[in-house]
Amino acid sequence: MQRLSILTLLLLVPGLAQADQGGEQKPATAKAAEPKPRAPIQHLPINELESGAARMRFAIPEPDRTGTIVVRYEASGVRAEAPARRTASGYVADLPARVVQPPGFSYWVVERAGDGSEQPIFASAQQPHRVAVFHSDARRSELRRLRQRGGTRSSLIAAAEYVDFGERQLRQGDGQVPDRYYRLESGYAYAFLATVEEIELRVVRVRGEAAELRGLAPDDAALRVDPGIDYGRAAITLLIAEGIRMRGSVLLGASQEGFEYGSGGALIFGNPRGLHVTLSGEALSTLGFTSGMRMGFLAAERVPMGAGVEVSNFPVGDDTGVRLIYDVGYELMPSAVLTLRAGFQGRTSVTGGPTVGMAFRYGF
Numbered sequence: 001m002q003r004l005s006i007l008t009l010l011l012l013v014p015g016l017a018q019a020d021q022g023g024e025q026k027p028a029t030a031k032a033a034e035p036k037p038r039a040p041i042q043h044l045p046i047n048e049l050e051s052g053a054a055r056m057r058f059a060i061p062e063p064d065r066t067g068t069i070v071v072r073y074e075a076s077g078v079r080a081e082a083p084a085r086r087t088a089s090g091y092v093a094d095l096p097a098r099v100v101q102p103p104g105f106s107y108w109v110v111e112r113a114g115d116g117s118e119q120p121i122f123a124s125a126q127q128p129h130r131v132a133v134f135h136s137d138a139r140r141s142e143l144r145r146l147r148q149r150g151g152t153r154s155s156l157i158a159a160a161e162y163v164d165f166g167e168r169q170l171r172q173g174d175g176q177v178p179d180r181y182y183r184l185e186s187g188y189a190y191a192f193l194a195t196v197e198e199i200e201l202r203v204v205r206v207r208g209e210a211a212e213l214r215g216l217a218p219d220d221a222a223l224r225v226d227p228g229i230d231y232g233r234a235a236i237t238l239l240i241a242e243g244i245r246m247r248g249s250v251l252l253g254a255s256q257e258g259f260e261y262g263s264g265g266a267l268i269f270g271n272p273r274g275l276h277v278t279l280s281g282e283a284l285s286t287l288g289f290t291s292g293m294r295m296g297f298l299a300a301e302r303v304p305m306g307a308g309v310e311v312s313n314f315p316v317g318d319d320t321g322v323r324l325i326y327d328v329g330y331e332l333m334p335s336a337v338l339t340l341r342a343g344f345q346g347r348t349s350v351t352g353g354p355t356v357g358m359a360f361r362y363g364f
Contacts, residue, residue, distance in 0.1 A: 150334025152363030164353030181208025335363030
């Protein structure tokens with residue numbers, strides 16, 4: 001009897017224990033939802049560039065969840081950074097032109113959080129991405145011409161010239177009439193060394209003695225005049241192609257006749273600081289025209305020379321004369337050239353006179 005009671009008790013206890021445990025069971029708590037992963041920031045690496053300011057682009061799908069994108073770069077041993085900014089075309093980071101120069105630079109990209117912590121986006125400081133930089137053909141041409149100018153773009157110009165056609169008897173019975181003038185010039189020029197290669201502004205003063213034949217009857221004596229004018233010349237030189245340049249100019253001023261106006265032009269073939277040929281022409285209302293051809297060359301490394309011929313009826317617009325001119329320069333320094341000019345001219349086969357002049361050009 002006792003054995004039966006004990007056996008019955010042993011059978012009931014596990015069930016009661018399980019019932020107690022079941023009564024204490026609680027519903028399982030739902031597992032917390034994991035945050036949705038953020039879409040990656042996209043950047044197309046740059047492998048090579050032309051020199052000049054550069055722009056890097058980034059695709060940021062979720063900008064509200066993204067920190068500041070920072071491009072860090074290193075060039076010539078100097079490190080700096082450029083934060084990306086939002087534009088109408090997306091997120092961009094601009095690198096200055098002084099960085100994007102041959103032979104190249106290195107860069108890497110990080111994301112900076114609000115607390116200052118950073119995580120890499122592309123490459124790293126230990127293994128930056130290298131970008132090769134090269135000059136375009138136009139840029140190489142510009143730099144070559146800039147070196148020829150001694151690294152200067154601005155120039156101050158001063159020139160003086162005395163021109164004597166001699167004294168001649170214009171009509172039988174008349175006395176000798178002088179035919180001469182002088183010219184003073186000063187100006188400023190700036191070289192862009194692009195399609196617009198150079199612009200130049202000059203002021204010119206001309207004074208002289210001559211005889212005017214226009215409007216006189218055959219038996220009248222020639223009228224002696226003292227031609228003079230003050231005018232300004234604005235010129236622009238265009239680089240049409242390597243070795244071909246075109247210059248155009250506008251002239252405005254005043255003389256004894258009143259308001260004066262004119263224009264000029266030139267074609268330059270070759271290197272203006274080496275071997276070249278210039279075909280030019282200029283006309284100034286009542287005072288006449290000048291046209292000519294000049295060949296320039298380097299006689300030595302620092303000695304530019306030139307020889308030219310001009311046909312002109314300047315400064316009164318009457319008889320046409322021919323001028324032969326030779327000039328010799330010396331490069332005092334790469335940015336400063338002193339030029340001496342000499343020649344001979346005449347309006348007839350039996351009269352003529354000398355030309356002397358000088359010019360100085362200083363670059364800075």
